[in-house]
Amino acid sequence: FSDGKPASPKVTLTNNGxxxxxxxxxxxxxxxxNENNRKARSQGFTFTRTYETLDGDSLEGDPxxxxxxxxxxxxxKSNQKLNYVAIDDKLPAGLEPLNTALETTEKVSLGEVTEVITRSLSLLSFQEIRDHRVAFFVDEMPAG
Structure with missing residues (x-):
């Protein structure tokens, strides 16, 4: 893309040696x-992210x-069973993830641990916590 328009990049290599x-x-x-690719769309996945207080109150749109x-x-959510799914959640400026597995990090309650949360956590194969993002990896994700 060049100035928002598709370009035709071309690389030519010549070996004279x-x-x-x-x-x-x-x-x-x-x-x-831009306006066209900023709109929500579904291509087999439905992904939602919400921000809330530890009491469960929504923070959407609030400072x-x-x-x-x-x-x-x-x-x-997915319409079909999927293998090897990676979810890379980049954090907004000003937010920092807590790694509660570390002894020096404040312990935080998950809130009410429902059957859905328990089932979801059991699907995780690996989780990676970085300063600017948190990534989750699932080897086998059932439909739904």
Missing amino acids: GAPIILTVRAQFEVPL IPLGSLVRVRLAL
Whole structure:
């Protein structure tokens, strides 16, 4: 893309030396946000994220006071059984994840641990906590 319009990138390599060349090409591209791709859409997944207080009150659209503990709820639904799903939840500026597995981190209640929460947590194969994101990995995710 160039200025928001599709471009035709072209790379030409010429080997005039006669010896074999080993080449690795890595590319990364992020689509710039615009009115067309900013709208919610479903392509087999339905993903929702909500921010709330530890008491369960919604924080959607409200300013979050400095130092507040915020619970992030992620919900992922699929029309079919899926294998090897990765959920990479990037955090907004000002939020920092708590790794309660560390002794130096404040212990926080999950709230009411319902059957849905228990079943969802049992699906996780691995979880990765970073400063700017939290990633979850599921080897086998049933439909629903």
